[in-house]
Amino acid sequence: MPKVLTNQQLRDYNEYGFISPIDVMSEDEAATYKDRLEEAEQNHPEHIHAENRNNAHLSFMFLDELAHHPIVLDVVEDLLGPHFSLWASVLFIKEPNTKHYVSWHQDATYMGMSNNDFLSPWIALTPSNLETGCMSMIPGSHKQHIVAHEDTFADDNILTRGQRVNDVDESKAEHLILKPGQMSVHHAEIIHGSQPNRSDERRIGFTLQSYMRHDVKQQIAQNQWMHCRGDKRTDDDLLELERPRFDLDPIAQKGRDAASANYADILYHGAKQRRAY
Ligand SMILES: O=C(O)CCC(=O)C(=O)O
Numbered sequence: 681m682p683k684v685l686t687n688q689q690l691r692d693y694n695e696y697g698f699i700s701p702i703d704v705m706s707e708d709e710a711a712t713y714k715d716r717l718e719e720a721e722q723n724h725p726e727h728i729h730a731e732n733r734n735n736a737h738l739s740f741m742f743l744d745e746l747a748h749h750p751i752v753l754d755v756v757e758d759l760l761g762p763h764f765s766l767w768a769s770v771l772f773i774k775e776p777n778t779k780h781y782v783s784w785h786q787d788a789t790y791m792g793m794s795n796n797d798f799l800s801p802w803i804a805l806t807p808s809n810l811e812t813g814c815m816s817m818i819p820g821s822h823k824q825h826i827v828a829h830e831d832t833f834a835d836d837n838i839l840t841r842g843q844r845v846n847d848v849d850e851s852k853a854e855h856l857i858l859k860p861g862q863m864s865v866h867h868a869e870i871i872h873g874s875q876p877n878r879s880d881e882r883r884i885g886f887t888l889q890s891y892m893r894h895d896v897k898q899q900i901a902q903n904q905w906m907h908c909r910g911d912k913r914t915d916d917d918l919l920e921l922e923r924p925r926f927d928l929d930p931i932a933q934k935g936r937d938a939a940s941a942n943y944a945d946i947l948y949h950g951a952k953q954r955r956a957y
Contacts, residue, residue: 682758683754683755683757683758684702684751684754684755684758685699685702685755685758685759689702690758690759693759693865693867695819695820696817696819696820696854697817697819697820697821697822697823697866697867697869697870698817698819698854698856698864698865698866698867698870698872699755699864699865700856700858700862700863700864700865701856701857701858701859701862701863701864702751702755702862702863702864702865703751703861703862704749704751704752704803704861704862704863705749705751705861706861707859707860707861709861710804710805710806710859710860710861711860713742713746713805714805714806714860714884716740716742717742717771717805717884720740720742720927724739724927724928727739727740727928728740728771730773730838730957731955731956731957732940732957733770733771733772733773733957734768734769734770734939734940734943734957735768735769735936735939735940735943736769736771736936737766737769737888737906738906738921738923738924738932738933738935738936738939739924739927739928739932739933739936740924740927740928741924741926741927743769743771743886744923744924746803746886746888747766747769747888747906747908748908748923752801752803752863752888753908753909755801755863755865756799756801756865756891756908756909757909759799759865760798760799760891760892760893761893761910762909762910763893763894763909763910763911764891764892764893764894764908764909764910765891765892765894765905765906765907765908765912765913766888766890766891766905766906766908767791767889767890767891767892767898767904767905768889768890768939768943769886769887769888769889770886770887770889771884771885771886771887772802772838772884772885772886772887773882773883773884773885774812774813774838774874774876774877774882774883775877775882776877776879776880776881776882777877777878777879777880778836778876778877779836779876780813780836780837780838780876780877781813781836781837781838781873781874781875781876782815782837782838782839782872782873782874783832783834783837783839783842783843783844783845783873784818784844784845784848784871784872784873785829785839785843785844785845785871785872785873786821786822786826786827786829786845786868786869786870786871786872787800787866787868787869787870787889787890788826788868788869789826789829789843790840790841790843790946790947790948790949791868791890791946791947792898792899792900792901792946792949793868793892793896793897793898793899794895794896794897794898794899795895795896796825796826796868796869797867797868797893797896798867798868798890798891798892798893798896799865799866799867799868799890799891800865800866800868800887800888800889800890800891801863801864801865801887801888801891802815802856802858802863802864802865802866802885802886802887803862803863803885803886803887803888804858804859804860804861804862804863804884804885805860805861805884805885805886806860806881806882806883806884807858807859807860807881807883808856808857808858808883808885809855809857809858810855810857810875811877811878811879812877812878812879812881812883813874813875813876813877813878813883814855814856814857814858814874814883815855815856815864815866815872815873815874815885816853816854816855816856816872816873816874816875817853817854817856817866817870817871817872818848818849818852818853818854818870818871818872819852819854821869821870821871822867822868822869822870822871823869824869825869826869827845827871828845828846829841829843829844829845830843830844830845830846831843831951831952832844833952833953833955836876838957840944840947840948840955840957841947841948841951841955844873845871848871868890891908894911894913894914894915897915898946900945900946900949901942901945901946901949902917902919902938902942902945903915903917903918903919904918904919904920904921904935904938904939904942905918905919905920905921906920906921906922906923907920919938921935921939922935
């Protein structure tokens with residue numbers, strides 16, 4: 681019996697590779713998270729900015745709360761079962777009237793996992809729609825597994841390598857319109873991307889990338905995870921990441937530094953160049 685999702689949503693996830701929208705919190709509550717984000721950006725700019733956007737849930741309590749939000753974890757449990765951990769997180773912020781975009785890609789391409797049956801929730805803290813540059817998905821594309829990607833390192837492409845899948849039939853795309861406080865969940869192999877923000881407000885999305893069952897093994901670099909629910913991972917080489925107890929908790933911060941360096945080693949493995957994020 682699922683905890684949060686309907687049987688139809690479970691079928692949709694298997695058939696199309698995503699579910700959207702899912703209510704996590706009210707718009708008012710989402711506004712308080714946006715305020716906390718902007719306070720962090722103002723008070724600790726070195727720890728949270730466009731090039732230091734990875735694993736900020738290890739630095740700031742408001743993002744740790746989202747990573748462990750009971751509705752988010754219930755949704756993950758409905759899809760993955762009772763035992764899972766979190767690998768990393770990314771803040772995808774598109775400033776007003778900017779050219780930044782995300783090319784068509786599949787998340788799992790460069791993660792170096794033993795299998796790609798895992799998922800990412802994407803939580804909207806501001807409206808995410810056609811004008812602000814919401815995510816778009818190619819329904820069912822998770823069923824074809826990983827296809828060829830071309831690394832472009834294009835300036836306005838905010839993916840690590842600017843990697844892109846060519847020849848996507850964009851007429852099939854479904855646009856995930858989210859209000860602040862709603863989230864989508866997508867499969868690691870679905871082809872997705874997003875257009876620039878043409879509006880006068882920020883588009884702020886926080887993606888938990890990704891929650892995985894313990895049978896998914898890291899095959900490149902260090903094996904680092906944050907435990908979320910159920911039994912803990914028991915890998916011999918496990919490096920467990922600790923939750924922060926307060927903003928900029930030095931123990932969790934040390935974990936973030938290590939996790940983000942490791943994340944770059946994994947995502948840029950074999951790449952011709954590296955960017956700062
Ligand atoms: O935020 C975006 O526009 C893209 C995010 C994305 O590709 C992801 O979360 O996997």
